[in-house]
Amino acid sequence: MTWETAKKIADFLMSLPVVEDEVIFDFIGGEPLLEIDLISKISDYLVDKMEQLNHPWLKNYSFRFTTNGLLYSTDKVQEYIQKYQERLAIQISIDGTKNKHDLNRIFPNGNGSYDIVIPNVKLWLKQFGNTVRPFMVISHDDLSCLSESIIHLIELGFKDMATNLVVEDVWKQSDDCVFEKELFKVANYIIENRLWNKVHLSFFNDELGTKDKEEHIYPCGNPMYVFDAQGNIYSCVRFVSYSLRNKPNRIIGSLTTGIDYNKLRPFLSFDQQSCYPPKCLECDMSAFCRWCPAENYDASESGTIFQRTTTICDLHKANVRVKNYFWNRINFIKEHERS
Numbered sequence: 001m002t003w004e005t006a007k008k009i010a011d012f013l014m015s016l017p018v019v020e021d022e023v024i025f026d027f028i029g030g031e032p033l034l035e036i037d038l039i040s041k042i043s044d045y046l047v048d049k050m051e052q053l054n055h056p057w058l059k060n061y062s063f064r065f066t067t068n069g070l071l072y073s074t075d076k077v078q079e080y081i082q083k084y085q086e087r088l089a090i091q092i093s094i095d096g097t098k099n100k101h102d103l104n105r106i107f108p109n110g111n112g113s114y115d116i117v118i119p120n121v122k123l124w125l126k127q128f129g130n131t132v133r134p135f136m137v138i139s140h141d142d143l144s145c146l147s148e149s150i151i152h153l154i155e156l157g158f159k160d161m162a163t164n165l166v167v168e169d170v171w172k173q174s175d176d177c178v179f180e181k182e183l184f185k186v187a188n189y190i191i192e193n194r195l196w197n198k199v200h201l202s203f204f205n206d207e208l209g210t211k212d213k214e215e216h217i218y219p220c221g222n223p224m225y226v227f228d229a230q231g232n233i234y235s236c237v238r239f240v241s242y243s244l245r246n247k248p249n250r251i252i253g254s255l256t257t258g259i260d261y262n263k264l265r266p267f268l269s270f271d272q273q274s275c276y277p278p279k280c281l282e283c284d285m286s287a288f289c290r291w292c293p294a295e296n297y298d299a300s301e302s303g304t305i306f307q308r309t310t311t312i313c314d315l316h317k318a319n320v321r322v323k324n325y326f327w328n329r330i331n332f333i334k335e336h337e338r339s
């Protein structure tokens, strides 16, 4: 992205009606830290602009990155971190053990990146302490490394882990059994080491597997505006052409024409009745069962975002069984110790 486009995006954002008094400026790639000079310049520009306008976001803004961490310790990135440390949320993608990490996160020559990223991960932990949250994605190929990878991350010092099953149709028969077995190992490790008050793992979120309560749902949180290098606007980076397998990109506007509210509206209209299939509407364990509007779009024949995919159905049910076991066993231990 050129500086001119980046600046136009900042001006565009500042011209929007303020509907929220909080904003996250999220730099997402590819790999964002390759462009740290541009990011630093645009961050300064955004802050100057908010100050000039006395913008409500000035009190509550942050810069967020999801990075592969390879450039984390370079002088330029460290200077940026020092400048904006109070306003930063950085997420380094670390998949677990060397084996698991190097399955996917490789250089163009095929070499894995684990050995280079790990010292940077330790620096990140030192600089941001308990606020850091590694991002781990799990699919069929690395399912059998799941428990050792999560335990490895706990031993590295992570206290809070966001783990996601991919929603694409990559799963094979019996994957739910492997997943359940792996999650049992993690549950037992946490229980045996009495870490349940110290480590938070999204798979054991207390509300996971209860019934979805909200009428209006948007599985990704608030809709966002995503800008590409040409100045097109999307509702998520997953709707940009390089993130899609089968469908063309899905643009909701551009810097020159502004936001097309007819194209944005569907993203604001999700509710259970409009996109859950009957089995999900009736399901008693739907809370935190993941799905993604962009994957709906990519996987559907018609290109609708309203046809919820259910590829992780059996895995989610396995997750709920282990989560129930986890909390039941902890409650039993606590009861036993009280009596």
Ligand code: SF4
Pocket: 279, 280, 283, 284, 285, 286, 287, 289, 309, 310, 311, 312, 313, 314, 316, 317
């Ligand atoms: S995909 Fe399966 S587990 Fe998830 S909400 Fe639907 S029926 Fe329930």
Ligand code: SF4
Pocket: 219, 220, 236, 237, 238, 291, 292, 293, 294, 295
């Ligand atoms: S559209 Fe999909 S990938 Fe994008 S934020 Fe929502 S759930 Fe995540």
